[in-house]
Each structure stands twice: as structure tokens, then as C-alpha cells.
Amino acid sequence: xxxxxxxxSRGSTNTDRVRLTxxxxxxxxxxxxxxxxxxxxxxxxxxxxxxxxxxxxVLTSADGFTLYESRAICxxxxxxxxxxxxxxxxxxxxxALFDQAHSVETLTFAIPAGRIAFEKFAKRFMGxxxxxxxxxxxxRSVEVFFDVAEGLLxxxxxxxxxxxxxxxxxxxxxxxxxxxxxxxxxxxxRKAVSAWWDRCxxxxxxxxxxxxxx
Ligand SMILES: N[C@@H](CCC(=O)N[C@@H](CS)C(=O)NCC(=O)O)C(=O)O
Numbered sequence: 322x323x324x325x326x327x328x329x330s331r332g333s334t335n336t337d338r339v340r341l342t343x344x345x346x347x348x349x350x351x352x353x354x355x356x357x358x359x360x361x362x363x364x365x366x367x368x369x370x371x372x373x374x375x376x377x378x379v380l381t382s383a384d385g386f387t388l389y390e391s392r393a394i395c396x397x398x399x400x401x402x403x404x405x406x407x408x409x410x411x412x413x414x415x416x417a418l419f420d421q422a423h424s425v426e427t428l429t430f431a432i433p434a435g436r437i438a439f440e441k442f443a444k445r446f447m448g449x450x451x452x453x454x455x456x457x458x459x460x461r462s463v464e465v466f467f468d469v470a471e472g473l474l475x476x477x478x479x480x481x482x483x484x485x486x487x488x489x490x491x492x493x494x495x496x497x498x499x500x501x502x503x504x505x506x507x508x509x510x511r512k513a514v515s516a517w518w519d520r521c522x523x524x525x526x527x528x529x530x531x532x533x534x535x
Contacts, residue, residue: 325382334494335391342395344526346404422481433462438498474513
């Protein structure tokens with residue numbers, strides 16, 4: 322029996338965040354069950370017992386422990402299986418800087434980047450046109466975000482400090498969406514951001530996941 326089941330869906334950036342974390346931890350003792358979001362399988366009564374809002378990803382372990390929210394799952398996995406993706410518990414300042422970087426990613430980057438991904442990527446599969454005004458507005462926020470990140474990344478190699486951490490992984494799925502939607506300039510036009518992105522995306526574990534999805 323695998324250590325846990327990961328309920329996810331194909332093309333889900335939130336599921337991919339967890340898959341990338343597992344790949345970085347070199348952890349394979351799990352089963353992935355893919356739900357079809359187009360068929361609203363995530364809203365079934367069975368799945369809503371795992372996730373009250375009927376979303377993916379969700380992790381359920383053999384002993385009945387259930388957890389949703391992609392970043393909470395990633396952090397749980399890193400702690401439980403000692404993936405070298407978090408500062409040491411004894412380094413209170415590094416942990417605080419990790420939490421700071423985590424909040425910035427979730428609240429300042431992922432919200433506008435997620436709006437772009439929804440308008441330009443997800444809506445295609447729903448047969449709906451993008452709302453161009455919504456895309457322009459979100460793109461402006463993402464540009465401003467990376468203007469600031471450019472300054473920070475001139476002084477450190479990774480987003481939370483000198484080491485690659487979970488927070489760097491958190492960015493990968495939505496930056497990939499920006500590339501897929503034709504907005505790669507947001508990254509490649511900024512020297513330090515672009516170098517950071519190359520350092521992250523060229524990691525062997527990340528390359529393995531991306532290659533599997535091609
Ligand atoms: N903040 C949540 C977001 C979860 C989420 O919105 N997942 C999407 C797939 S990427 C989903 O389940 N969408 C289907 C729905 O909302 O019904 C996380 O990080 O896990």
C-alpha cells in the first residue's frame with residue numbers, strides 16, 4: 322500500500338506544485354488519482370468528504386489523515402519526509418524569511434498570475450473567450466511584482482535566501498503558464514529574475530516532471 326494518495330487533476334497548477342515537491346524529494350511511494358474537472362468530479366459527494374470546497378489537490382494517507390491546499394501539502398511532505406526544501410527548525414530567522422517569501426508568493430504573485438492563467442489558459446478548455454481587460458490588469462500587477470523581485474534577486478540566489486526552497490517550487494507552475502500564454506517576457510526581460518528562473522527550471526527533478534507532461 323502506498324504511503325498516501327494524491328487526488329489531483331491534469332493541467333492543475335496546484336496539483337503540479339505538489340508533484341514538483343515530491344519529485345524534488347525523490348519520493349515515489351504514492352498513488353496519484355486524477356479527477357476530471359470538466360466533468361466536475363471534484364464536486365462529487367465522495368470528494369467533498371476529502372475537500373469541503375470540492376477542489377484539488379488533496380492528500381489522504383493510509384491512516385486516514387487528509388490535507389488540502391497545495392502549499393500546506395508541500396510543507397507537510399517536506400517536513401514528514403525530511404526533503405531538504407525548508408530552513409532548519411532551529412534557524413528562527415531563516416524560517417521567518419521563508420514565511421515572508423511564502424506570503425509574498427501566495428498573495429502578491431499567485432493571485433494576478435492565476436487570473437492570467439484562468440483567462441488565457443483555463444477558459445480555452447471551457448470554450449470561453451478571455452476577458453482582455455482582466456488580463457491587462459493582472460499582467461500589470463505581475464510586471465510590477467517582478468520589477469521588485471528583480472532588485473531582490475540581484476542580491477540572493479533564491480527567492481527566500483541563498484538556498485533553493487519550497488517557495489521557489491511554488492512559483493514554477495504559474496510561471497510555466499505565463500510562458501504557455503506567451504508572456505515569457507515578464508521573466509526573460511529581467512536579468513536576475515531570468516537567471517533565477519533558469520536555476521529553478523533546470524533542476525533535474527523539475528525537468529523530469531516537465532518532460533513527463535510534454
Ligand atoms: N488554494 C488552493 C486552490 C485549489 C484550486 O483552486 N484547485 C483547482 C485546480 S488547479 C480546482 O480544484 N478547481 C476546480 C474547482 O474549483 O471546482 C490550493 O493551493 O490547493
